[in-house]
Amino acid sequence: MKKRILGVLIGAFILFISITGCAVKSSNTSNAIDVQVATAQKQNIDAELNISGTLVPQKTVNVYSKLSGQVEKVNVEVGSEVKEKDLLAVIETNALNLQLEQLQASLNSAKASEELAKGQVAQAKINLDSMQRVYEETKNLYDKGIASKAQLNEIETKYEIAKKQYETALNGTLNQAKAAVSAAQANIKNIKFQISNAKITSPINGVVTNRNINPGELAAPTAPLFTIADVSTLKLKGTISQRYLPYIKINQTIDVVVDIYPNKVYKGVITSIGPMAIGTGMYFPIEISIKNIDNLKPGLSAYGRIKITSKDAVVIPASAVVKNDGKSYVYVIENNTAKKRYVETGLLNDKEVEIIEGLNENEKVAISNVNNLFDNAVVNVK
The missing domain is CATH 1.10.287 (Helix Hairpins)
Structure with a gap:
């Protein structure tokens, strides 16, 4: 009788352990996050670098009077187009x-x-x-x-x-x-x-952008009477990240698009790359000159487009990268576990992104459900 009771107890215990184990396994499986993965590969990546900024005149000149005296006549208004040596004003x-x-x-x-x-x-x-x-x-x-x-x-x-x-x-x-x-x-x-x-003339061809004198007022050599802007050529002034400096050079041709004319492409030339970074050292000033063939107005927003290629780079799908607080990271999948890892990105296009630092070739990263993942999350690779 004792042996029979002992056997029943042992059987019940084994059955309990089996049921509990299945329950745990079933629970772990049900909590796993479904993800798709991609393998980091070394390859070439093509991208389009956009440089945004504002169009400004190629040259701006302040016109001063060499003579002190009362202004007798003013011949121009703001917006007037003038040629070199045109009469702007006359002093008595x-x-x-x-x-x-x-x-x-x-x-x-x-x-x-x-x-x-x-x-x-x-x-x-x-x-x-x-x-x-x-x-x-x-x-x-x-x-x-x-x-x-x-x-x-x-x-x-x-x-x-x-x-x-x-x-x-x-x-x-x-x-x-x-x-x-x-x-x-x-x-x-x-x-x-x-x-x-006493005859104030324009030193350049351009447009009057400022007029600071009226007839009857006193002109003095210390204050500019007019500002003339040469708008025959415009400059797109913007900034470029230090990581892209190897891809550009002076006199390089670049497409320029004015925001209000998205279907028109102007040919520009890189005329200046700043020798010193702005602020934190991450961005450098850049200037792109374009011929103003359509009488574009200074102050319009525009952007330049440069097609660039990075060779033999570590590349993953762009959907794998998560950005937060100015930092980028991915989830590396190891043994059905997502490991959060910060990375430095490079070139980017609609589908792929270059990883400069933080990820090695052949490592696998999650490319779906990345916003639902967290460090050490259990995943179910689909």
Whole structure:
């Protein structure tokens, strides 16, 4: 009887263990998350790099007045198209014109004095030549014993006086008169130059983007009157991640699309890549120039497109990557368990993504239900 009871108990215990084990196994199976997986492979990956930014003028020039004075006339408005040397504004020159008249009168007077001095020099030269001949004749007579020493000394004295009068007229009076003429001419040239500065002209072809003066206001050399933008060529200014620097270079051709004209593609050229990163060191400034053949307006948003290829890269489906708080991670599947692993991504297209760091070739990653997974989650690979 005891053996029979013991046998019944042992059988019941075995049955309990079997049922419990099946229940646990059934529970684990029911809690597993169904996933599909893909294997990381080394291959080439093609992608399109987009550089977003704003179109700005190729060149912008502030126009200053070289002359201080009241503005008499303004010929342009904001938005006016101008060509190089077009008249933008005029500054009043009444005071300068009066000074010019006075200086012109001074010049005329100086020229008259110069002519008078020239006459004095000519007369002094005639007197000098006459006295020189008399002196030479007297000296000849003296040498022959016909003229006395006193006569020679008297004529020599008169000759020296004539010579000094000539030198004074030539080097003193005439030179002073010439200097007065030169000074008057220089002053007139300066006033004329100031008057010419009263006409404010455009230094380039372009469009007026700022106008800071009105008729009747005072212009000064310290404040710009106008801003002229050369819009014949526009620049797309944006930034590019440091990881893409190896794929671009100066003078490289690039397609540019303006956001409001999505069906039109413009040909651009990379004209500048910043030598220094912005902020954290992750992004570099870049400029792309395009010919403004359609009269595009500065300030429009646009983006450049570059087709690039990374060779022999570790590539997985893009659906495997989860992004959160600026970081990227995948779930590596090992023995029906999902292991969360942070990765650094590279090139990306609609289907695939390059893994630069964090994943090796031939490792398997989940590509479905990734948003429902967690570290060490049990999975059921489909």
